[in-house]
Amino acid sequence: MAWDRNQMAERAAQELQDGWYVNLGIGIPTLVANYVGDKDITLQSENGMLGMGPFPFEGEEDPDLINAGKQTITELSRTAYFDSATSFGMIRGGKIAAAILGAMEVAENGDLANWMIPGKLVKGMGGAMDLVAGVGKVIVIMDHANKKGESKLLKECTLPLTGKGVVDRIITNLGVFDVVEGGLKLVEMADGVTRAEIDSLTEATLVN
Amino acid sequence: MGKIYNSAAEALDGLLFDGMLIAAGGFGLCGIPENLISAIKDAGTKDLTVASNNAGVDNFGLGVLLQTRQVKKMISSYVGENDEFMRQYLSGELELEFNPQGTLAERMRSAGCGIPGFYTKTGVGTVIAEGKEVKKFNGQDYILEEGIIADLSIVKAWKADDTGNLVFRKTARNFNPPAAMCGKVCVVEVEEIVPRGSIDPDHIHLPGIYVHRIIQGEHEKRIEQRTVRQREEA
Numbered sequence A: 001m002a003w004d005r006n007q008m009a010e011r012a013a014q015e016l017q018d019g020w021y022v023n024l025g026i027g028i029p030t031l032v033a034n035y036v037g038d039k040d041i042t043l044q045s046e047n048g049m050l051g052m053g054p055f056p057f058e059g060e061e062d063p064d065l066i067n068a069g070k071q072t073i074t075e076l077s078r079t080a081y082f083d084s085a086t087s088f089g090m091i092r093g094g095k096i097a098a099a100i101l102g103a104m105e106v107a108e109n110g111d112l113a114n115w116m117i118p119g120k121l122v123k124g125m126g127g128a129m130d131l132v133a134g135v136g137k138v139i140v141i142m143d144h145a146n147k148k149g150e151s152k153l154l155k156e157c158t159l160p161l162t163g164k165g166v167v168d169r170i171i172t173n174l175g176v177f178d179v180v181e182g183g184l185k186l187v188e189m190a191d192g193v194t195r196a197e198i199d200s201l202t203e204a205t206l207v208n
Numbered sequence B: 001m002g003k004i005y006n007s008a009a010e011a012l013d014g015l016l017f018d019g020m021l022i023a024a025g026g027f028g029l030c031g032i033p034e035n036l037i038s039a040i041k042d043a044g045t046k047d048l049t050v051a052s053n054n055a056g057v058d059n060f061g062l063g064v065l066l067q068t069r070q071v072k073k074m075i076s077s078y079v080g081e082n083d084e085f086m087r088q089y090l091s092g093e094l095e096l097e098f099n100p101q102g103t104l105a106e107r108m109r110s111a112g113c114g115i116p117g118f119y120t121k122t123g124v125g126t127v128i129a130e131g132k133e134v135k136k137f138n139g140q141d142y143i144l145e146e147g148i149i150a151d152l153s154i155v156k157a158w159k160a161d162d163t164g165n166l167v168f169r170k171t172a173r174n175f176n177p178p179a180a181m182c183g184k185v186c187v188v189e190v191e192e193i194v195p196r197g198s199i200d201p202d203h204i205h206l207p208g209i210y211v212h213r214i215i216q217g218e219h220e221k222r223i224e225q226r227t228v229r230q231r232e233e234a
Helices: A005-013 A028-035 A084-092 A128-134 A195-200 B008-012 B034-043 B063-067 B083-090 B101-112 B176-181
Strands: A021-024 A042-045 A049-052 A075-081 A098-101 A105-107 A137-141 A169-171 A175-180 A183-189 B021-024 B048-051 B071-076 B095-098 B117-120 B134-137 B140-146 B152-161 B186-194 B213-216
Touching (some): A005 A028, A005 A137, A005 A169, A028 A098, A028 A137, A042 A084, A084 A128, A084 B176, B008 B186, B008 B213, B034 B152, B101 B117, B101 B140, B101 B176, B152 B176
Parallel strands (some): A021 A042, A098 A137, A137 A169, B071 B095, B152 B186, B186 B213
Antiparallel strands (some): A042 A049, A169 A175, A175 A183, B134 B140
């Protein structure tokens, strides 16, 4: 059995260390917040907040308090607010220990593509290019293959890049992979997943 | 001459011209200058270039200026959630310059601080780097990005005193301070104008030196993604 979305998020949460400031992307990465347990983790929202809290109770939504996905959220006792230039100052300045992001494609050299599909989908990179260029560790969570069953772990990205050689670790529904010299190194397999399954669904070079 | 004006139209009087560059504060629909956007719509100023992180939604925020075809070009980091924007862009009616979000914020901030350009690692090796100067620092590549000086900044704050000292609220601060800093003229709309002296000088987020005209306005403050959690049963 491959991991589901929540299991992938739970596995990603294990990457986070006590005391870290972390930025979580939109989608599955957001779920990582549910699994940090007792660790002292401060979440950054790049629209100008450290110490992001959970969604508000119904009736307590505040239009002045949203996350980078434009969702209503809450503040915590540790929360600090700041402007966008300051926010990306701390991102670019390497103060954020890790970013966990979704991706469309990752290449074996750590190239990441997650912001546009030419001619089809034009949404923009938002803060993703700044994050992957600036934070300490870039962790990608994504499905191993796309809906057509094609590998998203590639020898080279086909889509426009978000960053070049920026990814450190990839967590897919099949396992955990590190970007190393010469390709991707299989670190861990999801329960019940076989090496043959991973080999058949991975275009990138797997090194031992 | 005081900084307080009676209406958005009055505050923009003499500042608008076709083909101008406007920097707008806000992130999504949060902390956007709703009243000033409406007044620009009413004024009918055309061929605008607008530097703003987002372009609003179809019928709210900067989206209203797209519907009236007053915008020639957007400088933004993210334009999802806006069908009319997508349509105009894909059909070639609207120019779009994608900027990484932090690069856009710093282009505004730096220009406002008299720094015409800066080197950043953001976008190295991507389409963003095309045509830009590359310089090595400590063995790593950085690209040169230029500051944005706007003809006009439109900004939303929570409170202002009559000298233009501003206080923002929660994440509605976002791009508003950098947008304010990069404008040759900065017009601010607030929820409340308070007497000078009533804001603790230590609690001012943006000093009034950046602010030229102020209006008090009504704000709809639309929520883009209403997300809530359930109360646990006792």
